[in-house]
Amino acid sequence: MALHSAIITVMQKAAEKAGRKLSRDFGEVEHLQVSRKGPADFVSAADTRAEKIIFEELSRARPDFGFLMEENGEIEGNDKSTRWIIDPLDGTTNFLHSIPHFCTSIALEQNGEITAGLLYLPLTDETYWAEKGRGAYLGNRRLRVSSRKNMADSLLATGIPFKGRAGHAEFIASLETIMPEVAGVRRFGSAALDLAYVAAGRYDGFWETELQPWDIAAGLLLVSEAGGQVTTFDGKKDVLDGKQILATNGALHGPVTRLLATARKNVRKSATR
Template sequence: MATRSPIINVMIKAADRAARGLKRDFGEVEQLQVSPKGPSDFVSTADIKAERAVREELVKARPTYGLLMEESGVTPGTDGQHRWIVDPLDGTTNFLHGLPHFCISIALERAGEVVAGVILDPIRDDLYWAERGIGAYLNGRRIRVSSRRNLGEALLATGIPFQEHGDHSAFAAELSAVMPKVAGVRRFGAAALDLAYVASGRYEGFWESGLQPWDMAAGILLVREAGGYVTEIGGGENMLDSGSVLAANDQLHGTIQRLLTSSEPWKRPRAQP
């Protein structure tokens, strides 16, 4: 079993505490109080309780670090170098519909670079973690991206724009370019887990636009430490700023990127999410 650093242990402790509450609430999902935060975008009492649990553990362990959290936003730190990036419940819509596919995602950014990440799936009890230069792990076992080279055997994942979010026509063109070439495309509704699945070889690739930093910070590090490539869909390196991400194994990243960007919408300015 891999030896975990003190910082990874801090992150796992915070994720574990949030997971206990989420599992309790998931069993009573119909009783949750839900308030609208926007079209098809909800915040539940479960989100808020999970974020509070994560925050308390992280602040107790590293009181000088800043935070970027989905529900409460930015809290500046006093050391000026470190920032936690947290999604206490990635897959909220799944959670609220009783679908057992959601997770807690915690990343640590140092001087603008993500150096540690933890993703915990409370229902399956799957714990993913990665640290820069140390590798990526699932339940203590070292993981690697898939070694498949043939696009026709590749299973990909994506996120589908909903209601007023994103550019629907651009996504439809991307999907039309990819679907005839691959073994399948999945949409499970939790970007952090999609990235973790790429890191562990369950998917060959994943792409999505309109994401937030907390959706992908930990997952990007997982994929890279597992030997994969991560860029923006168009090839840039500013995923956390742009919200665009393409993660894949080292054999297929370029091929998938060329397919996605061959569609007509990439030849004109793209709508903002």
């Protein structure tokens, strides 16, 4: 049985407390789908309430740590080397449309390195967690990335740029390049859970652009501690800014990297015509 450290216990307590509120709010959202006003304002408030719960719980447990949060931005702590990175509701669009695929994400960054990460799924009461050097887990079960080496057998995940975001042409090019080479591509609407699924061997890889640190911080550690590889599209290891992220089981990292490079080259050629 995997034993939680004190820091993971603190993270789980905060995530579960926020998760109980999110579960109740999700039930309300299902009723609001048919109302004239719709659930958008309610979900925005639910997101903010969950973040406040997590902030209060973590501040009580570790008062000197700083924060980087989706809703309230950066709050510097007395300990300048350590901060929490929080997404209270990753998969907001799913939540808004009553799709039960979302999670709370909490990561701990120390001296610029993610050292602990946790994802909590309130509807199923599941916890993915990882600590630097201790492995990645789903509850008490150790996670390992898949062992697939053949692209034709692989299942990848991605994220689609939504309205108002740049990068649609690049995304279409990457999809057109990758789809003929793999068994399938999935888009489930939560980058944090996509990364967790790579760590669990459910997906063989995941790529996306224009994410934020709170979307991926916990998931990055899950993948690396499960034996996977995480880089930018051109192989750089500094991915926390979210501009580009490619996470794979390691064996498929080279092939997917080459396909993404081909897609970018095709976009550049089209732009010069």
